[in-house]
Amino acid sequence: xxxxxxxxxxxxxxxxLLGTARLLLGPSILDRALSVDVLLASALTGLGAYxxxxxxPTILPTLLVLSLLGFVGSISISKFxxxxxxEHARPEDTVYPATTEQGExxx
Amino acid sequence: xxxxxxxxxxxxxILCILAGALLSFxxxxxxxxxxxxxxxxxxxAKPQVLGMLLVLLGxxxxxxxxxxxxxxxxxxLVLVGLFQIVTVPVAGHIAARVGYRTGRIRHDLVVTxxxxxxLEAKRRAVRDRPPGEGTS
Numbered sequence: 624x625x626x627x628x629x630x631x632x633x634x635x636x637x638x639x640l641l642g643t644a645r646l647l648l649g650p651s652i653l654d655r656a657l658s659v660d661v662l663l664a665s666a667l668t669g670l671g672a673y674x675x676x677x678x679x680p681t682i683l684p685t686l687l688v689l690s691l692l693g694f695v696g697s698i699s700i701s702k703f704x705x706x707x708x709x710e711h712a713r714p715e716d717t718v719y720p721a722t723t724e725q726g727e728x729x730x
Numbered sequence: 731x732x733x734x735x736x737x738x739x740x741x742x743x744i745l746c747i748l749a750g751a752l753l754s755f756x757x758x759x760x761x762x763x764x765x766x767x768x769x770x771x772x773x774x775a776k777p778q779v780l781g782m783l784l785v786l787l788g789x790x791x792x793x794x795x796x797x798x799x800x801x802x803x804x805x806x807l808v809l810v811g812l813f814q815i816v817t818v819p820v821a822g823h824i825a826a827r828v829g830y831r832t833g834r835i836r837h838d839l840v841v842t843x844x845x846x847x848x849l850e851a852k853r854r855a856v857r858d859r860p861p862g863e864g865t866s
Contacts, residue, residue: 627744634751641758645770651834653767653825657774660821661761664777665754671785672747675792678805683789686810690782692815701828702820 631672638665656700663693736795753781761865766831766836771822778818786811 642665645658672720674682753776761771786807793799829835830845837843 624740624744627748631744631748631751634748634755638751638755638758641755641762645758645761651767651829653829653834654770655768657767658749658761660778660858661754661757661774664774664781667782668747668750668754668777668785671782671789672751675743675747675785675789678793678796680793680796680799680806683803683806683810685811687806690810690813690817694813694821698824701824704832705828709745726801 628676631670634670635665635672652700652704656697659670660693660697663696664687739791739794740851743788743791746784750777750785750788753777753784757781757855766839767834768826769839775822777816779814782814783811836838 639662642658642662646655646662649655649658667686670682670686670689674680674686752767757773761770764770764773790804790807793803837846
């Protein structure tokens, strides 16, 4: 059974590394926000595995706080991107011109 | 609880947590390999909902035999699960909407795009409206 705990830890570690790679590479800010979400899911899974390994329920409120934090973070990043004017988009944020809305009110 | 029953619970719990960690790993691989924002969102939602629920189930099975586990611990687990189920689709919807509206979607990878047809119809309606009427 100990081997399975090690396998869980290794999987989560590799997942965090790959998520960090996408965080550094990501072409647009939304990709980065998405990879932060995945990193946060890995952190939640890791904390849960810790709690299960030690049979220790005292860190369960931390899971609640982290999931709240992830929701608020990704919503606020999305809203920030929506409000940023198009002409201020940096050149590496590839904007495909077919989809920029015309005749529609932006919220 | 008998010794064997606790052992069975532990095995089920560790298999659940292993599945959750595997989903997390799969999501990270998908983040690296998938080409655009929408497909990355597709893979990133797996550990956030299913993986999280599996891990919470594993924690619940694992702390059940402990004497001092109260109703508040299971309440916290249920609360985390409910919260993930409610918030992850909302966050994903808003991120996808902003990505579409600011042009971060690769249209050559989209099979059908019903929103584009709707937007096009709306644009045509605005364009063909006779002058003199109010603007929307």
